[in-house]
Structure formats: structure tokens, C-alpha cells
Amino acid sequence: MKEHVGRVALGVAGFSFAPRNRSADLATIRAGIAAGTAILDTARAYAKVDAPLYGEELAAEAAQGTSAIVGTKGGHSRTGATTWDADISAHRIRSDVETSLQVFGRERLDLYYLHRVDLAEQPVEEGVSALAALRDEGKLARIGVSNVSVAALERAAAVARIDAVQNHHSAMGRESLDVLAWCEANEVPFFAYSPLRPSAAVPSPRLAAMASARGVSLQRLQLRALLASSPVLSVVSGATRPETVLDSLAAESEPWDEALEEAYAADLKV
Secondary structure, three states, X not given: OHHHHOOEEXXXXXXXXXXXXXXXXXXXXXXXXXXXXXXXXXXXXXXXXXXXXXXXXXXXXXXXXXXXXXXXXXXXXXXXXXXEOOOOOHHHHHHHHHHHHHHHOOOOEOEEEEOOOOOOOOOHHHHHHHHHHHHHOOOEOOEEEXXXXXXXXXXXXXXXXXXXXEEEOOOOOOOOHHHHHHHHHHOOOEEEEOOOXXXXXXXXXXXXXXXXXXXXXXXXXXXHHHHHOOOOEEEEEOOOOHHHHHHHHHHHHOOOOHHHXXXXXXXXXX
16 A cells, blocks of 8 residues: 555644634645645544534545545544544444545545544454455445554454554654554554654654754654654654645655664664
8 A cells, every 4th residue: 555655644633623724724735735645644533523524524625636545534533522432333333434435425435444442342353344344345445443552453454454554653752663563574554643742752862963954854854764664654744734744745755874863773762
């Protein structure tokens, strides 16, 4: 799949929660697509209290008339101002997929994930079986799992072919190294969400110095370092302004050399 989507996806979550200018956000997302974003990442849970399909609707409108692939997720949705559910039962997954098909006005969705596998009460096998059946029916092109452990991923893969994995994995936190290693061993694309937000604050003085010397942002070098860390890894950029979207995209073509590799390795030891 990676040859079709590039390595920097644009996440829609940041556009979906706080009050924002919808027209400006659509222009920003479309500018990213025009500049090379080949995949948009959204979810049923990326929503407003009074607009439960907002994130998918935004992605659908932004992608209309373009060649962008859209990855979305189900089994997790907003239930209140600060509450969400997690349900990956077969009935819920089929219902969410059918709703997403209507939102996107398509007969088949590009990529569909079980969203909060870690929070759901149902076994991962139930949700994956539902997705696999929908893929067999032609309603899904690819299926994935999100927020998984290696154990859950192995159980999922025992049920059906997994086409993609999405977990939190940041440049300085590297929260999902074990899951990434599994994806490398099994040649499964891994999408790192919140790639610039480690679970705990971690300084990166050497990368910051390199960024200053090169005249680029520290964030761009952190994304570049993450991309260099694995051939199966892509990042989901949470950028929401035109300039930061373009800066994220520039990470893929930023030169990677021994000096930058050494700076990153040294920062990881701090």
C-alpha cells in the first residue's frame, strides 16, 4: 500500500474538535493534497457534539475530485462533550462502515480501521472478522487495526490479512517500537499518529541545533528522523495550518545524512 500513499498522511482530527473555519480548513487540506498528501486520515470519533460525522464529512468533501486515498476508522465515536465509546462488535462495525459508505458516497472505502482496540470490551477477533467479511463483500479495499499491542495484533492477523496498523509513535517517545518491529517482520504498513507528541516531554537539543543550522523547523527534522527509522513507517501529520502542512510534507524529501542520524541517536540517549 505504501507505494500508493506516500509517507506523510494528513490527519483530520485537529480540524474536527474545536470551533474552526470550515472553509479555511478545507482549503488547507486541499492545499496539502495539491502539494503531495496522498492519504487523508479520519475517523468516526473525530466529531463535534452536534455533528457526529464531522471528521468524515470534512475528509469526504476535501477529497472529492482528487486522487487522495482516505483512511477512516469505526467502533469508536463521540457520545458527549468529553466522552467517547468503544465497541468493535460485528453489528457495530458493520453499521459504522455502512454509515461511512454513505458519508463518502462510495461503494467501497479505501482503508478502514478498528479504532480503539485497546478500550473495547469485545475481542479483537470479532471486529476483524466483521471487517474481513466487508472486505470480501467489496465494501472495503483494505482493513487495519489501531491502538493495538503485539498480542492483539497477532490475534487479529490470525483471523484475516491486516493491511495497515496505526498506533501512537513519536520521534522522541517511540512508544510502539514492538508493534513497529512486528510490522517490519510482516511487511505491514505502520502509520504513526501524534508523531511530534511524545508521551513524556523529551528534549532534542542536537536536532534543534541541526534545524537551526539548516534553516528548517525542528518538527521537520523530527518527522524526517522518524521516517528514516523504518521502511514500513509513515507519519500522520496533525498540522492544521497551510504552512505547517507543507512543512510536514517537506520532511519526506529532507536530506538524511550521517550527521543528522548521529544527532538523533544522541538526543534519544538524553
